[in-house]
Amino acid sequence: MRNILTTSLITHAARPDFAFLTGDLGFGALEPLRGVAGDRFINCGIAEQNMISVASGLGRLGFAPWVYSIAPFIYARPLEQIRNDVCLHRLPVCLIGNGGGYGYGVMGATHHALEDYGILCTLQGMRAYIPAFAPDVTAAIGRILAAREPAYLRLGRDELPSGADLPPYSPWRRLLAGGGGTMVIVGPLAGGILAVARELPAEARPSVWILCELPVRMEEIPELFLAELRSSRRLLVVEEHVAAGGAGQMLLHGLALRGEVPPRFEHRFARGYPSGLYGSQDFHRKECGLDPGSVLAGFRG
Amino acid sequence: MRELIRNAKLRLLRMHFEARVGHIGGNLSALEMLMTLYHRVLAPDDLFVLSKGHSAGALYTTLWSVGKLREDDLVQFHQEGTSLSGHPPATGIPDVIFATGSLGHGLGLAAGLALGKRLKGAPGRVFCLLSDGEWNEGSTWESLIFAAHQRLDSLTLMIDLNGLQGFGSTREVADLGSLKEKLESFGLDVEAVDGHDALSLERALLQPPTGGRPRALVARSIKGHGVSFMERKMEWHYHPMAAEQYAEAVREVTES
Numbered sequence: 001m002r003n004i005l006t007t008s009l010i011t012h013a014a015r016p017d018f019a020f021l022t023g024d025l026g027f028g029a030l031e032p033l034r035g036v037a038g039d040r041f042i043n044c045g046i047a048e049q050n051m052i053s054v055a056s057g058l059g060r061l062g063f064a065p066w067v068y069s070i071a072p073f074i075y076a077r078p079l080e081q082i083r084n085d086v087c088l089h090r091l092p093v094c095l096i097g098n099g100g101g102y103g104y105g106v107m108g109a110t111h112h113a114l115e116d117y118g119i120l121c122t123l124q125g126m127r128a129y130i131p132a133f134a135p136d137v138t139a140a141i142g143r144i145l146a147a148r149e150p151a152y153l154r155l156g157r158d159e160l161p162s163g164a165d166l167p168p169y170s171p172w173r174r175l176l177a178g179g180g181g182t183m184v185i186v187g188p189l190a191g192g193i194l195a196v197a198r199e200l201p202a203e204a205r206p207s208v209w210i211l212c213e214l215p216v217r218m219e220e221i222p223e224l225f226l227a228e229l230r231s232s233r234r235l236l237v238v239e240e241h242v243a244a245g246g247a248g249q250m251l252l253h254g255l256a257l258r259g260e261v262p263p264r265f266e267h268r269f270a271r272g273y274p275s276g277l278y279g280s281q282d283f284h285r286k287e288c289g290l291d292p293g294s295v296l297a298g299f300r301g
Numbered sequence: 302m303r304e305l306i307r308n309a310k311l312r313l314l315r316m317h318f319e320a321r322v323g324h325i326g327g328n329l330s331a332l333e334m335l336m337t338l339y340h341r342v343l344a345p346d347d348l349f350v351l352s353k354g355h356s357a358g359a360l361y362t363t364l365w366s367v368g369k370l371r372e373d374d375l376v377q378f379h380q381e382g383t384s385l386s387g388h389p390p391a392t393g394i395p396d397v398i399f400a401t402g403s404l405g406h407g408l409g410l411a412a413g414l415a416l417g418k419r420l421k422g423a424p425g426r427v428f429c430l431l432s433d434g435e436w437n438e439g440s441t442w443e444s445l446i447f448a449a450h451q452r453l454d455s456l457t458l459m460i461d462l463n464g465l466q467g468f469g470s471t472r473e474v475a476d477l478g479s480l481k482e483k484l485e486s487f488g489l490d491v492e493a494v495d496g497h498d499a500l501s502l503e504r505a506l507l508q509p510p511t512g513g514r515p516r517a518l519v520a521r522s523i524k525g526h527g528v529s530f531m532e533r534k535m536e537w538h539y540h541p542m543a544a545e546q547y548a549e550a551v552r553e554v555t556e557s
Contacts, residue, residue, distance in 0.1 A: 019420065040420060045450075050409040050443035057413015060398055061421065080403060081440070085410060088391040088400050 001137050001155040001188075002029035002098055008138040009066060012145065013037045017092075019058050023048050023069040025098075030068070048073055052081035052093070059091030064148060070104065071097030071113035071154060075120055082150075087123040092148040095120075100130070100154035101187060101240030101270060102284035109278070114270040117154060118245025121215045126150045128214045132190045134158035136212060139169030143213075156240075157281070159191025161198075171213035171220050178205035181234040181299055182225070182262075186211050186247045189240055189290060196292040206236065206299055214247055216254045226260060234264040236299050240290060243269040268295055302499040305366060306336050310527055310554050312375065313362040318547040320379035322387060326537030328359040330463040330496065330522040331430060335363040337502040338428060338459070346425025348414050350399055352407020353432035353461060354388040355538075360397070361385050369396050405438030407431060408458065412448045415456040415515075428506070430459045434466030437475050449488040454510035458489070458517040461496060463524040465535050481519045489517045496520030527554050 010033055012018055019040045020033060034041040044051035048069060055065040067074070074097040075082065086093045097116060104111035117128035127149060129140040137155070144151045160166065167173045175194050183206040185193060190210045197205045207228050213220075229235060235255075237248035248267040255261050271288045278284075285291045289298065310332055317325045331353065343349065351360050361378060364370040370385075377383040384393030388402030399410050411429035418425055435441055448456055460480065464471050477483060484491045490512070494505045505518050524538070525531025528550040542550065 016421075019417075042416070042451075044447060045443075047440075047443035047447065049405070049440040050412070050447050053406055053409025053440070053444065054413035054416060054447065056399070057410045057415075058417045058420075059413075060410075061414060061417035061423070063417055063420075081406060081409070084400060084403060085406055 001131060001134050001158055002026070004134045004137045005096065005155060006030055006033045008141045009033055010036050012141070013040070017062055017064045019063045019065040021051050021055055021065055021067045023051050023073060025069050048078040049081050052078040053085050055093045056081070056085035056089065056091055059086070059093050060089070064092040064094070064145065066094050066096055068096045068098070070111065071100040071116055072104070072111050075113070075116045075152065079119065082120070083123050086150050087125050090125045090149060092150070094144050094151040094153055096153045096155065098155045100156050102281045103156050105280040105284070106278050109273060114240075114272065115242045115245065117152060117214055118241060120152045121250070122245065123150070126152060128152045128154060130154045130187050130212050130214070132185070132188055132210045132212060133160040133166060135166060136169050140212065154187070156188040159188045161191055161195035164194060169212070171217070172209060172211055172222050172225060174207065174209050174224065176205065176208040177202065178207045179203040181206045181236060182209070182229050182232045183207065183236045183238065183299065184209045184211050184247070184251060186239040186241070189238065189285060192292040193238065193295050196296055200296070207232070211247055211251070214250060216247070216250045218254050218258060221254070229260065229262050233262050235262045236266040236268065238268040238290065238295055240270055240285065242272070243267060266299070268298070302337065302340065305340060306333055306499065307554060307557065309336055309362045309366045311551060312365065313358055314542070314547065314550050314554065316362065316375050316378050317358055318542045319376070321541045322379050323537070323539040323541050324355045324358065324387070325542065326465070326524040326531055326534065327353065327432065327461070327463065328356045329526045329528065329531065330524045331356045331461045332359045332362070333497045333499055334430060334459050334461065334502060334520055335359050336366060337499045338506060339363050339367045341503045342506040343428070344425065346423070348398065348425060348427045350407045350411040350414070350427070350429045351389055351401055352411070352429055353404065353435060354402030356430070357385075357387060357389050360389065364394070364396055370394070404432065404435040405440035408441050408444035408448070411456055412444050412451070412453055415448070415453040416451060418455055419453070426455045426457060428457050428459060430461060432466070433460060433462045433464065433471050433480065434474070436477055436480065437466070445484070445487055448515045452513035453515050454513045456515040457506065458515065460517065460519050461522050462519055463522045465524045465533070465538065467538065469535070484517045484519070488514055490514040491517045491519060493519045493521065496522030497526055527557060529553060
């Protein structure tokens, strides 16, 4: 998704409030943006705390800065700067984290971001945008610009299956209708699950929804989703994030407040490193039961 | 200035006494710097960030002294439902542009403001008051490197070098030796000044930037300055004043 990030941001680079900061990362992807943005592309060096404070200073002067690093580095080290400098002042600073979840695979645990949006969504005014597929990135950027609030854009690998009919971006979208329960997926792993689920008979497969923005806003939950849930009485949330503070907990909390909790709730989430071994993103997903086969087999069972 | 500072010091003491709160020592070490900055230096396009947020009382008193806070505001210091919290608030006081209080944030914020002014071609300087203990924080050094590398010459650091921090002297806790020399080695234009001499401070603060370098004033100061039983005493980072102590402090400042 980095390439579409670059091309999308280039279309906004002439805005007077544009500024892009990187923590010395983005090699091989951000160069075209650097070429266009000129002195508004600032390499802040390997110093994430300062980078967030600088972005906040820019935000105070009317800029809407984009602040880039890989996902594990953008939210944890500078968390206090995000809380105090950005969120307490509700500044329009957008953090961009590339490679959310197990995205950096065999690079190891220090390079994974398994609790990023959960932590960030505890902060005042922060909204996380988690595109499921590459085309979502452009739309998410547009919504971030319109919102002018603290934001986190979590990028990953584009896994949109060929031939998929992707509805226009919105926080909630149904990708597939089915009669075998209701499934909500957060992030790019939706692609692999969709590819397998769509081959199943309609009555046997779940209805597949993707959720791209957190925290869950109750008013944004589609009536169609609630109607399906009342009928299926079974909800599975799948996310490449730990359970604590994740989309599953947020959604269940929201449904409970509305008195819409289904009788059966299941949650597939990142479990860390069950074997203590490291591998690709797919290796870690499989260890956590997040691979398409495990997700769908478990749901059918 | 002398009379203005004396009045501000008396108002600061009263505010802390009536609110029964501490942090008075570091407020007294910084008061002349803030008063000189606001009365003699800051122009309409200039911006200020108080990085040592525990000197909020001195900032509020200074804003009162220049007419940007009212007497009615000061009596709300540390009260329920106030904008004048113990550290600068995120909202409620237009002249306080950032909530601070966790050390190590202000210099990066000020650097962002200075960078933003340059990118916009906007006039004005940016001033940032830091403590000396704040140089324990790695983020402060990150911001120093950034400001020097970006040649943010509209940025001026003021460092309140009172030599005491939370649980010991700066020399005991994390001795940095000469902060002036260290800042010079990073490429800043550094000047050592007496942090309680308003004339020296004014002259140093009005000094224009040279050669694309941020400026830094290393201002030697005394924690608890002007109140003999508080001077150079770490406990006045924390203690509120008893009635007798307040009366003695007022007497000393009035007669100074």
